Each structure stands twice: as C-alpha cells, then as structure tokens.
Amino acid sequence: MTKVKRDMTKSVPAYQRIKNAILDNIHSGKWQAGEAISTEMTLAEEFGVSRMTVNRALKELSEERVLERRQGSGTFVAQQQFNHTFVEVRNIAQDLRSAKRDYQAQVVSKRTITVSMLDDEMRRKFDIEEVAVSSHSKSAASKKINNPETAVLYEVKIIHFADGLPIQFEERWVDANKIPEFIEQDFSEVNTSEYLIAKSPLERGSYTIRALAAPNEIAEALQIAPQSPTLVLCRQTFSAGQVLTFVKMWHAGERYQFSGEL
Amino acid sequence: MTKVKRDMTKSVPAYQRIKNAILDNIHSGKWQAGEAISTEMTLAEEFGVSRMTVNRALKELSEERVLERRQGSGTFVAQQQFNHTFVEVRNIAQDLRSAKRDYQAQVVSKRTITVSMLDDEMRRKFDIEEVAVSSHSKSAASKKINNPETAVLYEVKIIHFADGLPIQFEERWVDANKIPEFIEQDFSEVNTSEYLIAKSPLERGSYTIRALAAPNEIAEALQIAPQSPTLVLCRQTFSAGQVLTFVKMWHAGERYQFSGEL
DNA sequence: TAGTGGTCTAGACCACGTT
DNA sequence: ACGTGGTCTAGACCACTAA
Known part of the structure; x- marks a missing residue:
C-alpha cells in the first residue's frame, strides 16, 4: 500500500493554476x-484535482465577478461589468506618511455643541430629539434630550497639509455621549479617524462623493479662490x-483626486 | 458501524455561524x-466542526479585513480600517433604467481622428507614435504609424439625460484599429460601455475621480454655469x-454624487 | 429525476514562525 | 522541534434547477 503522495511542492497552488x-x-x-x-466534476478530472479544489477556484472567480454560479444550473462567464469602478479612499495621514511626504495637521477650531445650538442638518444626521414638556416622540431609536444645555456633539475643523500645501479641510462631528474625552485630544498629533477607531468598534457606514463650490471658510483654508471646485467626501460611521x-472632507479640485485600478 | 449523519438541515451554514x-x-x-x-484546531473543537470549516470562516473574515492571518503565527483581530472608503460607480444607463427613471442619450458629436489631428494628451494615453523617416522608436510597445492620415482614434461626445435633465456628459475615445466599426453605431440607442464590453474582452483599467470647473462646452451641455464644479470620472480600460x-464623464456637481455603504 | 453547485468531513502534507 | 495557517483529497449529503 503506497502512501498518498501529492505534488504540493509547486509554488503555485492548484486552485490558482485553474483560475489562470x-x-x-x-x-x-x-x-x-x-x-x-x-x-466542477469535469474540471476536476481534467486538472487531476479533487472537486473541492475546483470549487475553490470557481468560488473565488465568482467573488471576483468573472464567473456567475447558479445552483442546480451551472457556472457561466459573467457579463463583464467593466462599467463598475471601485474606488478606495484611504486615511490621508497614513497615505501621506507612507508616500514619504511631509505631513502636518493644524486644528482650526474645536467646540462643544449643545442641543440649543444644534442645526437641523446635524439634528437629522445624529437623530437627536429635543423633548419639550408633554411632547411624545415618534422615533423610538432617537436620542431624547431634556436639558437644552446638554452637550450632544463635538465639532472639530482641521487642515491637513502635504509638503506645506493644504490638501484637505476636515470638518468632523462626534457624538459627545459616546466618546466624552474626544474633545480633549490634540488632533495636530492624533488623527481623528485613528483615534475613533481605537476608541470604539465601528460597524458600518455610508458615504457620498460630490463636487461642490468652496465656501469662503474652506476656500481660505485650502488657499484657493472662493467658489472653486472642491472634491468632497462625506462619511458617517455607526457604532x-x-x-x-x-x-466632511474637502479637497482642492486641482490638487487632489481619488484614483486606482479596476 | 453507523453511517455518518450530520445536521445539514440548518438554513445557516456552519461557517456562517462561526463568522457571526x-x-x-x-x-x-x-x-x-x-x-x-x-x-483553527481549537475553534473546530469548540464549534464541533472540521478544521476546513473553521478555515473557511477565518479566510472569509480575513478577506473582509476583519481578521489578519499570519502563517506560522496565528490569527489576529485586524486594526479596523474604517478609514477606507470603497466606492462603486456603475453604468449610468443601467442605473437610471433600473431606478425606473426616464433615460435618454443624445449624441453631440462623432468623429474620426487621424495621426496629424492627434493632441499630446491622447497621444500619450493611447501610446501612439508617429514614425518619421529614419527615426527610431523608444518604446517597443507603442503603436507606430507611418501615414499621418491614418485613422487612429474615434471620438464621441454624448449627453445622458435622466427625466429630461442632463446628468452626464461623456467624452469617449476608442482605438480605431481595435474596433473599426465602433463609429458606425447609434449611441443614442446603444450604450458605449455595453457595446465595447460586448465587442472586446476587457482586462483591466484605471480611473481617477476629480472635481473640475466646467469648460464652456460641458457647462452648456449640462445646463449649468461655466466654471461650475463638476464631478469628473476618467477611466481607461485595457484590452x-x-x-x-x-x-471622461462629467457630472453637474449639484445634481450628481457617488455614494454607497462601507 | 438527474445533474448541478453548496457545504462539510477527517485526515494529510507543506510552508512558515517561533522557540 | 513544534505549532500555526495554507492547501488538498475522496467522499458525502443537501438544495436547487431543469427536463
């Protein structure tokens, strides 16, 4: 009786050869x-491997949208969707540091927002409800605040520089009840994203990318003309x-772009 | 000797329960x-499954960037990278149709570009080299053209409308030698991307997303003021x-955004 | 009902890191 | 040397689809 001997010395795994x-x-x-x-059975015989190995190759290719698999029916070549563009936007501080460019952050403002100061946009974003006497709330999930002077949000505005040039204007709001010590940090040293990620497990989020005319405050910070085009990435994350x-991350249109490979 | 009986009646697969x-x-x-x-061994015992099942759960979680695996060392909870934003941009015609909005395309112009008409930007993009007498080429891969009147590129400009409102201005250039019949198509009926994908296997591509001031031609087509911010997605695909x-896909800043979930 | 993919097993050998 | 993850097997049962 011979021992089972397979050739696993190959540097290229079998499933990868099949994928190729x-x-x-x-x-x-x-x-x-x-x-x-x-x-799967046919391919397994053709390549002289087990069905599981073929299965892995086909599963990965369907995750990569190259194939489409239909249980009970078969495996098909996908309608190649090269219309789809996937963009990956990364942390600006990490990116610039890893690109060996000089990175610097300047905190422009830092304040605590109470219920009475809250504007409608942030009220909706954070789903905060001011409870007046004898009012009854519609949303069970929303945060109900009685005292109008309660701190509900922190707001920080930060300019990020690359080689001395302003590259991003960051406006950030954070739920003050979830991370009370947020506002005490020195964000010229600690990146806001990195700090929040370390403090709280983030579950999911949503974002938008838009092109907007720069308001005066932002134009000044980015050293561009007011109303110039800016690339704005907004993101909210849930915990x-x-x-x-x-x-809200504002970028000078001429100085910044998102890019990558398909 | 009892037959091997496992409980596979569960609607939730074991690897998914482990992931959860x-x-x-x-x-x-x-x-x-x-x-x-x-x-893996420990988890297999704890969950009463085989190591392969645990392996699948851990492999998928590491592909999802929740875990990090190091061969010979172990599996670790990843530093959660919620800085990363992934954007998926889809085909505009498909999107609008599936959103049940009225979609229409208007072909603005359509022309054939010869070597002598070529500007530097396109010359570089498509790596086209005009070969003068007795010149020697640097790049082995570049296309060498002798006759300056040879058709090298097709150019089409198309306005895409959603519910009657211009939503995207598309400027597209196509290698005329690869798809000679491209220019004959009626792009008010056939989507350029869909046509190219059907015609030629696309391998890879790269893209950029920028915010730019609208040139006059584009501002007019999109019915916005000249110099207004536009969201521009550029993409080149290889075959x-x-x-x-x-x-180059130009979108009115106020009317269009890319968005999604993390 | 036959054939497909989806999942799972119990074991195996290999490559890599740590000790 | 030992323990980790990476890969692979030969077979099994299940769920789904199509004839």
Whole structure:
C-alpha cells in the first residue's frame, strides 16, 4: 500500500493554476460572456484535482465577478461589468506618511455643541430629539434630550497639509455621549479617524462623493479662490446602531483626486 | 458501524455561524484589535466542526479585513480600517433604467481622428507614435504609424439625460484599429460601455475621480454655469495589453454624487 | 429525476514562525 | 522541534434547477 503522495511542492497552488487557465480562456475569447463552462466534476478530472479544489477556484472567480454560479444550473462567464469602478479612499495621514511626504495637521477650531445650538442638518444626521414638556416622540431609536444645555456633539475643523500645501479641510462631528474625552485630544498629533477607531468598534457606514463650490471658510483654508471646485467626501460611521461620527472632507479640485485600478 | 449523519438541515451554514460568533466577540469589545484569537484546531473543537470549516470562516473574515492571518503565527483581530472608503460607480444607463427613471442619450458629436489631428494628451494615453523617416522608436510597445492620415482614434461626445435633465456628459475615445466599426453605431440607442464590453474582452483599467470647473462646452451641455464644479470620472480600460478606450464623464456637481455603504 | 453547485468531513502534507 | 495557517483529497449529503 503506497502512501498518498501529492505534488504540493509547486509554488503555485492548484486552485490558482485553474483560475489562470479559466481567465486565459475568457481573455482569449474562447469562452464568451454568458456561456456555460464545464462542471466542477469535469474540471476536476481534467486538472487531476479533487472537486473541492475546483470549487475553490470557481468560488473565488465568482467573488471576483468573472464567473456567475447558479445552483442546480451551472457556472457561466459573467457579463463583464467593466462599467463598475471601485474606488478606495484611504486615511490621508497614513497615505501621506507612507508616500514619504511631509505631513502636518493644524486644528482650526474645536467646540462643544449643545442641543440649543444644534442645526437641523446635524439634528437629522445624529437623530437627536429635543423633548419639550408633554411632547411624545415618534422615533423610538432617537436620542431624547431634556436639558437644552446638554452637550450632544463635538465639532472639530482641521487642515491637513502635504509638503506645506493644504490638501484637505476636515470638518468632523462626534457624538459627545459616546466618546466624552474626544474633545480633549490634540488632533495636530492624533488623527481623528485613528483615534475613533481605537476608541470604539465601528460597524458600518455610508458615504457620498460630490463636487461642490468652496465656501469662503474652506476656500481660505485650502488657499484657493472662493467658489472653486472642491472634491468632497462625506462619511458617517455607526457604532452600536447609532451614528458615532460624521465627517466632511474637502479637497482642492486641482490638487487632489481619488484614483486606482479596476 | 453507523453511517455518518450530520445536521445539514440548518438554513445557516456552519461557517456562517462561526463568522457571526467571531464578529459578535469583536463588536462587543471582548476581542480587541491586534489580539490573537483561538487557533483553527481549537475553534473546530469548540464549534464541533472540521478544521476546513473553521478555515473557511477565518479566510472569509480575513478577506473582509476583519481578521489578519499570519502563517506560522496565528490569527489576529485586524486594526479596523474604517478609514477606507470603497466606492462603486456603475453604468449610468443601467442605473437610471433600473431606478425606473426616464433615460435618454443624445449624441453631440462623432468623429474620426487621424495621426496629424492627434493632441499630446491622447497621444500619450493611447501610446501612439508617429514614425518619421529614419527615426527610431523608444518604446517597443507603442503603436507606430507611418501615414499621418491614418485613422487612429474615434471620438464621441454624448449627453445622458435622466427625466429630461442632463446628468452626464461623456467624452469617449476608442482605438480605431481595435474596433473599426465602433463609429458606425447609434449611441443614442446603444450604450458605449455595453457595446465595447460586448465587442472586446476587457482586462483591466484605471480611473481617477476629480472635481473640475466646467469648460464652456460641458457647462452648456449640462445646463449649468461655466466654471461650475463638476464631478469628473476618467477611466481607461485595457484590452490585449493596450489602451482600448478612454472616457471622461462629467457630472453637474449639484445634481450628481457617488455614494454607497462601507 | 438527474445533474448541478453548496457545504462539510477527517485526515494529510507543506510552508512558515517561533522557540 | 513544534505549532500555526495554507492547501488538498475522496467522499458525502443537501438544495436547487431543469427536463
């Protein structure tokens, strides 16, 4: 009885070789979009591997949107969706430091916002409700505040510089009840995102990317003309089911872009 | 000897239950970022499953950047990178149609560009080199053209409307030698992206997102004031190792945004 | 009902890090 | 040397789809 001996000395794993072979067939045009490809069993025999190995290759390719799998039906070449563009926006401080550029942050303002100071935009964002006497609230999830002088939000505004040039104007609001000590930090030294991530487990978030005309305050901070185009990334992140922080990041249109590979 | 009987009637797969349990431990703060978690063997025993099942759960969580795995060392809770924002930009025609909004495309111009008409930006983008007599080329990969009247690029400009309002101005250039029949299409009926994808296998691409002031031509097409902020997505896609198409998509800043969930 | 993919097992060998 | 994760197997049962 011979021991089971497989060739696992290969530097390239079997599932990767199978993936490459399939990609070659698609790129060469041999397998057209929408067509069915061989079954797992067939491929396993052809490549001399077990079905699980083929399964891994096909599963990964379908996660990469190259294939589409339909249980009970088969595996198909996906309609290639090169219309989709995926953008990854990273932490600006980390990025600039790793790009070996001189990075600096300047705190422009820092304040505590009470219920009575709150504007409607932030009231909605953070779902805060001021409870007047004998009023009854509609939303069970919203935060109800009785004392109008209660601190509810922290606001900080920070200019981020790369090689001495202002590259981003950050406006951030944070739920004061969730991270009471937030406002005490020195954000010329500690990055706001990194601080929040370290303090609180973040669960999910949503964002928007827009092109907006720079208001005076922001134009001045970024050293550009008022009303110049700016690239604005807004993001809100949730912790324990509620908005923990909301941030608007303004970038000078001529000096900044998001980019990447498909 | 009893047959192997496992409970696979569960609607929730075992690997998913393990993933959920791990996520709970992280979100509750029980497992802190950077800490090592139990080994695959240990988790397999605890959950009463095979090591392969645990492996799948941990592999997926590390692909989702929740965990970090280091061969020979262990599995660790990742430093949660909620700084990263992933944006997915989709095909505008498909999106508007699926949003049940009235979609329309208007072809503004359509022309063939010869070598002699080529500007430097496109020359570089498509890596086209005009070969004069007795000149020697630097790049082996670049396309060398002898006759200055050879058609090298197609250019189309299209306005995309949603509910009658101009939502995107598309400027597209396509390698005329790769898809000679491109220019004959009626792009008020056929989407350029969809057409190219159907015609040629696309391999990869790169893109940038910027905020730019609208030039007169584009401001007029989008019915906004000249110099207004626009959100511009540029994308080039490769086929057979060369640039197949380059597209600039201009969006009115006030009317359009990219958005999504983290 | 036959055939497909989805999941799972109990074991194996390998590559890598730490000790 | 030992323990970790990375990969792979040969087989199994289940869920779904199509004929």
